[in-house]
Amino acid sequence: MDGTYDEIISDNPFFVELKTEYVNLFQHCITQSWVICVPRIGSLSTRVFTVEDFCAHLLVPSDELPETHYSTLTEKQVTVTNKVITLEVTKGLPLQSHILFEETFYTEDFIKYKVWCIETPLEPTANFSDNTISKEYLTSINDCIDLLWTQAAGRQVLDQIEHSVQSFLKSHPTLPVAVAPLRDTVSELYTQCLQIALQNRRLRDKSKSCKQVLENIKLAVECYMQHLLFDALFKPICTCCAYEDSHLNKKIRNMCDIQLRDLDIKKELYHAVPRAKQILSKIDTYNTVLEKVLCVKQALNAINKKDDSNNIVLLTADDLLPVFVFLVIKSGLPNWYSQLTYMKEFRFSSAGKGDADESAFLITTLEAVIEHIQSGALTGSPDPESYYYESNLTEENVNGTRERKNSLTESISTSDTNGKEETLEYIFELIKANHCEQVQAILQKNQKHLKAMQLNENNVLKITMENNLTDDDDDDDSDTEIYHKLCHPLCNCKKCCCKISKNLLKTSPTVTSRDSHGLTALHVASIHGKANIVESLIEMGAEVNATDLNECTPLHYASSRGHQNALLLLLHTGANINKANIDKNTPLHMAVNNGHLNCVKALIYFAEHSRRKIRINCVNESGNTPLHLASKWGYEGIARLLIENGAEPSLQNRYNKTAFDYAHNLKILQVLKSCTPNLYEYIHITSKDVKSLNCKPNSPVGVKLQKLKINENNNVSKAVENLKLIDRILKAISYGDVKLACFYMNINYSAYMDMKNKPETSQQSAPCHPLCECSVCKKNTDSYSSDFDINFTDTNGFTALHYAARYGSDELCKILIHNKANVNCINKKNQTPLHLAALNNKTYVIRLLLDSGANINAIDMAGNTPLHDVCAMGNIGAAKVLLSYNPDLSMLNGADKTALTLAKEKVHLTIIDLIDKYTNGI
């Protein structure tokens, strides 16, 4: 991707001639450290070079500005800025030439000289050839396609590559789920694709003449292949990296409130962060390694600072890493590790270059960032405050030099006399430092103090005080000012007493005091997981369900920080397990989001044992259930636990995404699929669930539902229940999970399997007695049949059989047909299951349906028979089967076309052939 031009200078005819034919000039030049300019190969039309030609290309540095100002040996002035040489000419525009690269030569006796390979000769009159250099830098998949298309003058190379990718996918229906074999397999394909490209005459000739073109072709082939392969390739990569990703996610989630200042990021860089973050978080929208690397590069380039004169000053590695760490943390991407693995391992075109290019550097930087996050070097600072205290206030460095520490230790020793130090802030500090007794002592003392004071005051006063307390902050007095506000420093009228006690309350915090964020001591103890302090605060009567400004309870914090002990203490004291905070997140959401399996377990098991109901499918502000979060961040264990406890993977969030949609690797997907229905949920559907069903307001179902809701509330839940169930069944079928579908439809799948294993005999045998209940008879009578209406339809009129046919599950088709499914049922487009099987080339199912009485000439709304569909799609297998069941070839569809006409239109030669043979055969 650096796409830098390269050629071998010592083979360049201009250079060779200078060196061999003008030895003296050359020797003089290198001893004087003059710069030799060599026009790139091909830029000079081959002719005999004169001594003037050479002199025009030897640059003598000026005395004053040796780096930028030169003169040629032909006495022309030359300036160099930004890798461009500008040559003053007597008339007309100055002549310019790019420096393509600089090469530093050392002779045998270590004389050093510089050669600049330049794009065009430094001669105004030179008749340089128009063989323009392909300086193309490939920056996108479109560039790559463009290159392969134009350089090969046609799309045949693209088509061939696409073809071999397709057949690769066919021959590898499942790709290996381990990085090394996966890479090797794909690497083989790459080799194959590159061979295809280089078999093309034009491409081969061009790449021979210029190394640069060859490099570009390699890159373009790689990109195009990755582009075609991405969907099939990336899931397995994510699966390989599932473990690493979920661990990284847990780390990241737990520090998502990290701030720029926590990472020692320079202030000058703050402004650049939003833009860089925006760029970087798009990395998952690119399919090719090339584009992903470029994305990293752009993000890094966006992090720059400007100096006083508005020049862009870029960064050193020390400045860069922390910013990059911040960007990765904030990007919200669930699979950084997979992205990295893809970029690192699937970059075939630059193999053999080692780590010696810029892409390698960028990828390594990303790797270093991920490693830095993963290593936990940052976990000291997930919450900015704890960072200070936990690192400074350990027992052994209490005698340190920091001011803060000193004031703290001092005040600890004098805590019972110095009221001023006993601010709420100070108590929070003590909690963080885990000084349980001190916290207890101060709070108890204050409480006593307060009680005594209250007793001394009369009732009226109390009421006034409370009233005043509630209309807070109208006069926010600090203790220095309080005396100015009294009638007289020693006055003890009601008003003054009230002011004084109010002030005292502020400076003498109790278990119920709050700081400016609404945090109580119990919140802080829960944040830091100080279980013993949590316990003693609760004993002192702290409010367990106190909420802060974000409506978070201590339980929310204990869950999000993964403090299981504190969490259990809170639960046992009656903390509300389903309390939603300002973003509608419950403690369960918080624990799941941050990957704390221990807390998720604690919440669920506690609910189970105490017979409280934890709302496992509760949605937050964005409509996400805890399962959505577990799926997105790849927490396999948590997802399994949630599923086992009735989490429903097919609920949609506000963006109409289900947990399935968020699963980015196969492991999570498998966990989600293992979902068995939670019957409890069907029974307890409330009207709130109707809303969460996500019906579009003007869709027929939505309208129907609304009507139902007005008329009969009872039926609503039934209807909804049914719709939900149908949705589940059809989904299960589409995943190919026959067992689950049967389960939903109340069909006994294992009975069916048994029956299949010993066919006919048991099926046909008559029961011992009409009422007999022996195992044989039982199997025969209700066996695996169901009372469920097997011909149910979804809103588009699809039945289970439609789905089974579409997805080619012949087993399920058999079961459904056995259970009296209507083989000729139609959906809203009048398509029968046979149509769908034909469209999707499911030959087995087609045969099964036809054997079970499906109408081979059924027409859909467009007048197409299954054979029409097959001909239009070019499904050869399906065509063969259909033709063997004597379809009516003369049927015309809505456009007055026969099936044969359609096949001819689409040039499906094999099918045309098949039909011809069929008609001739008859």
Next chain:
Amino acid sequence: MATAPSGTHNFKVVLLGEGCVGKTSLLLRYIEDKFNDKHLTTLQATFLNKRLNINGKRVNLSIWDTAGQEKFHALGPIYYRNSNGAILVYDITDEDSFGKVKNWVKELKKMLGSDIVLTIAGNKIDLEHERTVPLEEAESYANMVGAQHFYTSAKLNQGVEELFLDLTRTMIERYEQNSQTDVNRTSQVVVVDDEAAPPQTSCCSGNKTN
């Protein structure tokens, strides 16, 4: 170790050393012949390329600057793996920075064995009067671990060119020795013949130096 088409050596070199010893300054001095009194440089300075032609042998050096701060120390291996050479920089006026070099040497030897060419640079010799790292100690240490030792001043442009040139030559030698003695290694060299099949791309075997 890799050789690109047409026999150009591609060498990766990392600069390691404590913060503020002058890694970035040395690099900039070498590549752009500039010295900046302030402690700031360019992003490109974290990764720079230089083409050399030493007596007919083409070399493409990519020089990776690294972060010297202690908190990033653990990331070292990610940066130095696959390197052909390392320059370990210390500040002659700072004994701690020399201790750090010793740690790096130990770590590199452990992780990369003798595949990597080590060069130790005692920087800031323009501050000779403030020297705290004894001359003999540094040199005998370098000798003991089989590393070259250079005295440099990024400020006065002393020893910089020599350091890089010597390192490059040693890397070429090392490479040629290895490809003679080690049959495996030669087979790993990827040479693209325009006509022939594209390179084998089992990247690991081609690049890993250990």
